Amino acid sequence: xxxxxTRMRVLLAALAALAMTLGVAACGSSDxxxxxxxxxxxxxxxxxxSNPDNGKVSLTIGSKNFPEQEILGEIYxxxxxxxxxxxxxxxxxxxxxxALKAVKSGQISxxxxxxxTALTSFFGLxxxxxxxxxxxxxxxxxxxxxxxxxxxxxPTPFASANAVGTTKETAEKYExxxxxxxxxxxxxxxxxxxxxxxxxxxxxxxxEKLYGLKFKSFTPVDIGLRYTVLEKGxxxxxxxxxxxxxxxxxxxxxxILEDDKEVFPAGxxxxxxxxxxxEEAGPDYEETILKVQEGLDLKVMQELDARVELEKETxxxxxxxxxxxxxxxx
Amino acid sequence: xxxxxVPFASFSGAIEFIFSExxxxxxxxxxxxxxxxxxxxxxxxxxxTVLALALALIVALPLxxxxxxRGKGEVVLVGLANAGRALPExxxxxxxxxxIGIGLVPVTLALAVLGIPPIVSNxxxxxxxVDPAAVDAARGMGMGEMEIIRKVELPLAISxxxxxVRSATIAIVATATIAPLAGVxxxxxxxxxxxxxxxxxxLAGAILVALLALSLEGLLALLQRRLTSDxxxxxxx
Amino acid sequence: MGSPLLLxxxxxxxxxxxxxxxxxxxxxxxxxxxxFCFDWAKENIDRFGTPTVQHLELVVISVLIGFxxxxxxxxxxxxxxxxxxxxxxxxxxxxxIPSIAFFFLLLPVTGIGKDTAIVALAAYTLQIIYRNxxxxxxxxPDSAKEAARGMGYTDRQILWRVELPLAIPxxxxxLRVAIVxxxxxxxxxxxxxxxxxxTQIYGGGNLTFPTSVFIALAIVVLMAMAFHLGLLLAQxxxxxxxxxxxx
Numbered sequence: 166x167x168x169x170x171t172r173m174r175v176l177l178a179a180l181a182a183l184a185m186t187l188g189v190a191a192c193g194s195s196d197x198x199x200x201x202x203x204x205x206x207x208x209x210x211x212x213x214x215s216n217p218d219n220g221k222v223s224l225t226i227g228s229k230n231f232p233e234q235e236i237l238g239e240i241y242x243x244x245x246x247x248x249x250x251x252x253x254x255x256x257x258x259x260x261x262x263x264a265l266k267a268v269k270s271g272q273i274s275x276x277x278x279x280x281x282t283a284l285t286s287f288f289g290l291x292x293x294x295x296x297x298x299x300x301x302x303x304x305x306x307x308x309x310x311x312x313x314x315x316x317x318x319x320p321t322p323f324a325s326a327n328a329v330g331t332t333k334e335t336a337e338k339y340e341x342x343x344x345x346x347x348x349x350x351x352x353x354x355x356x357x358x359x360x361x362x363x364x365x366x367x368x369x370x371x372x373e374k375l376y377g378l379k380f381k382s383f384t385p386v387d388i389g390l391r392y393t394v395l396e397k398g399x400x401x402x403x404x405x406x407x408x409x410x411x412x413x414x415x416x417x418x419x420x421i422l423e424d425d426k427e428v429f430p431a432g433x434x435x436x437x438x439x440x441x442x443x444e445e446a447g448p449d450y451e452e453t454i455l456k457v458q459e460g461l462d463l464k465v466m467q468e469l470d471a472r473v474e475l476e477k478e479t480x481x482x483x484x485x486x487x488x489x490x491x492x493x494x495x
Numbered sequence: 496x497x498x499x500x501v502p503f504a505s506f507s508g509a510i511e512f513i514f515s516e517x518x519x520x521x522x523x524x525x526x527x528x529x530x531x532x533x534x535x536x537x538x539x540x541x542x543x544t545v546l547a548l549a550l551a552l553i554v555a556l557p558l559x560x561x562x563x564x565r566g567k568g569e570v571v572l573v574g575l576a577n578a579g580r581a582l583p584e585x586x587x588x589x590x591x592x593x594x595i596g597i598g599l600v601p602v603t604l605a606l607a608v609l610g611i612p613p614i615v616s617n618x619x620x621x622x623x624x625v626d627p628a629a630v631d632a633a634r635g636m637g638m639g640e641m642e643i644i645r646k647v648e649l650p651l652a653i654s655x656x657x658x659x660v661r662s663a664t665i666a667i668v669a670t671a672t673i674a675p676l677a678g679v680x681x682x683x684x685x686x687x688x689x690x691x692x693x694x695x696x697x698l699a700g701a702i703l704v705a706l707l708a709l710s711l712e713g714l715l716a717l718l719q720r721r722l723t724s725d726x727x728x729x730x731x732x
Numbered sequence: 733m734g735s736p737l738l739l740x741x742x743x744x745x746x747x748x749x750x751x752x753x754x755x756x757x758x759x760x761x762x763x764x765x766x767x768f769c770f771d772w773a774k775e776n777i778d779r780f781g782t783p784t785v786q787h788l789e790l791v792v793i794s795v796l797i798g799f800x801x802x803x804x805x806x807x808x809x810x811x812x813x814x815x816x817x818x819x820x821x822x823x824x825x826x827x828x829i830p831s832i833a834f835f836f837l838l839l840p841v842t843g844i845g846k847d848t849a850i851v852a853l854a855a856y857t858l859q860i861i862y863r864n865x866x867x868x869x870x871x872x873p874d875s876a877k878e879a880a881r882g883m884g885y886t887d888r889q890i891l892w893r894v895e896l897p898l899a900i901p902x903x904x905x906x907l908r909v910a911i912v913x914x915x916x917x918x919x920x921x922x923x924x925x926x927x928x929x930x931t932q933i934y935g936g937g938n939l940t941f942p943t944s945v946f947i948a949l950a951i952v953v954l955m956a957m958a959f960h961l962g963l964l965l966a967q968x969x970x971x972x973x974x975x976x977x978x979x
Contacts, residue, residue, distance in 0.1 A: 182954050182958035186788075186958055187952050189780050189784050189951055211744060230936075232937055235936060257935060262690060262693075263689075321897040340979065360684070360687075360691055361690055363691070385678070385680070385688075386678055387676060389590075389937045389941070390592070390593070393764035393940060394597070396764055396765070397596075399596060399597065401763045415755045415758070417755055459744065464750065468749060468751070473937070474763070475753065477772060477776070477941060479936075481777065486749070487745065494499030502797065502840035502841050505839075577912060577956075580956075581956035582953075583917070583919040583933070583948075584918060585922075585933050586933050586945050586946075587918065589945045590942060592939070593942050593945070665828055668830060672830050673920075676934075686833065687923075698836055698837070698839070698840070700836070701834075701835075701839075702831035704832075705829045705830070708829055708830055709829065712824075712828045
């Protein structure tokens with residue numbers, strides 16, 4: 166039978182639990198403030214100026230669902246907000262086909278895409294047909310996009326590509342330096358990659374078709390686990406990205422195999438948007454985006470990736486740090 | 496008016512996905528969908544569900560029956576039942592994937608953990624509700640304690656026990672749906688990796704998962720009815 | 733328009749932007765096997781604020797809607813007993829369908845976002861609340877009803893003044909189970925864009941970051957406990973004349 170004392174205890178426990186929950190809720194719920202488009206007066210020539218005309222335009226910036234993409238989405242979104250636009254973000258859309266659909270349907274105004282992915286995934290090019298020169302790749306992609314009423318802005322300085330990675334021990338054991346070195350060995354090795362990797366020509370499909378490799382097994386895992394599975398010894402090989410921060414921070418542990426047959430084309434980021442959206446939004450749309458990506462070289466992108474993937478900062482915070490450090494926002 | 500027809504169009508697209516292979520959403524890749532693939536994923540989900548359920552039964556059923564027989568541990572079991580309900584399956588799968596490992600064994604263990612609380616607490620309650628007179632009579636006839644549990648208490652408690660098994664199955668099937676996050680490809684793959692399978696595939700996955708869950712539940716309900724001896728059948732469920 | 737100048741690294745970031753990182757100097761959260769990083773948790777706890785509020789919103793709205801519907805259905809079935817079996821079956825079906833599948837079955841009709849999540853979560857609670865209400869009403873001793881009838885109460889008065897008060901322990905027990913389950917399941921709302929604490933488990937790389945998952949898990953369990961204990965108390969205060977059964 167419950168006595169008054171027990172009742173008191175139960176009441177206190179309930180209140181304590183409730184208080185803790187509300188404490189956490191109150192602690193951070195005011196965190197979501199968007200940066201208002203404040204006019205910066207002259208702190209550096211690179212600073213984005215807010216144009217009041219842009220306030221009439223609402224934009225939604227999208228991105229695919231891995232950290233590098235989310236960082237880019239945040240950079241563009243925050244930059245456009247500084248330029249005076251009303252900006253919402255829809256990061257984490259999914260793979261490139263989902264993102265493209267979102268642009269075409271008007272769900273988002275635009276998103277950052279890799280030129281190489283656009284060419285192979287959307288326009289059916291074989292990997293070896295993807296131009297190595299960033300400008301050429303952009304022009305080719307833009308040509309194709311224009312046929313569908315879309316437009317791609319000019320590329321970022323940095324490029325990223327898929328890569329087959331492994332631990333230093335495995336590389337030494339089987340004497341692996343290039344992907345072709347896997348011939349004859351790959352049947353003994355397990356490969357782990359993202360779920361879409363199975364279908365992509367610049368991933369497993371390309372390894373099987375263009376390198377002629379057969380693996381002992383392929384296991385689809387979340388992109389975030391690509392280094393964990395190597396470290397834990399579950400995966401012999403894993404699909405990594407050339408911009409990964411782990412490759413420089415933990416270069417004593419992981420190596421990537423050289424893509425000697427050029428199946429994994431490198432892609433610079435080009436911002437994809439609908440022509441009509443770009444016209445309505447005015448010249449500041451393209452100008453702001455191009456301006457703010459000037460500072461995105463490989464080193465910077467790796468640093469940003471490191472902050473989000475290694476230090477677990479939010480993409481929003483990392484983007485803000487970049488924009489402030491480069492002087493784009495005050 | 497056409498807006499009202501959109502859902503029907505989606506459903507017909509999903510049905511088509513189940514039965515015929517389609518070109519993948521990601522260009523340059525293999526075909527997705529089709530009957531064979533649907534069967535493969537369904538079987539995988541069944542496999543992991545059955546294994547987890549079996550493991551949970553082996554652990555939880557004897558324990559629950561015994562504790563119920565002795566009348567001990569009610570507070571702990573009540574707490575366990577509540578804790579089991581409050582445990583978010585998504586967090587469980589994520590932690591298993593990141594800390595223990597991915598693959599069939601870790602996932603089966605995690606699912607079994609989810610199945611244990613309802614089975615053990617229902618077994619306990621079922622046995623507690625057995626008429627003490629029946630137990631006394633059995634003792635009077637010279638039955639040993641284990642015999643009493645097996646031959647008297649379990650049959651009389653079977654309906655409640657099966658209720659626990661059904662609850663466990665629902666939780667396990669639901670979590671097996673998100674098992675692809677930990678490397679076990681079940682029907683949930685259609686839903687979680689919709690970027691490969693497309694919206695039709697995603698809806699097809701949802702339909703198949705629902706059908707699977709309902710079929711299992713139906714089977715277990717029938718089994719419950721069969722196992723409950725006629726004298727015990729209750730009118731209101 | 734492809735000016736080569738745009739491609740050259742302009743190096744506009746300050747030199748202090750970059751950090752030196754080596755295997756030994758990596759912080760706790762960069763290592764994949766670390767179960768819990770206290771420093772990161774302390775610094776980043778505010779990240780969980782908005783998701784917690786969203787989660788609370790999802791749970792409270794869904795359970796209120798579920799309760800309203802299930803309670804009404806139970807009252808109907810109490811009067812028209814032929815409804816009992818079909819209602820039990822329908823609510824049972826809604827309960828059996830895994831929530832994540834339910835979200836996407838609803839998607840063509842209700843779209844992405846928290847509305848779909850709320851409909852699915854409310855549907856999940858119907859069976860337990862309906863069943864417990866029916867059970868509570870069924871367990872009202874005939875003697876109590878007879879006595880009331882003897883005193884001249886109408887059927888409606890009997891329901892509201894005798895049957896329902898006596899059924900409160902069962903009803904609140906059902907509500908308690910419903911709300912605890914909903915707190916856990918609402919984590920899945922992330923899959924349908926409904927926000928909530930699931931975003932700190934599945935969204936944006938958190939799936940492979942145990943610290944974030946553990947914190948979200950802890951908040952979920954605390955929330956469930958708070959509701960559980962709160963309703964347990966409500967149960968005791970509402971029915972001072974008898975002890976409520978646990979479970």
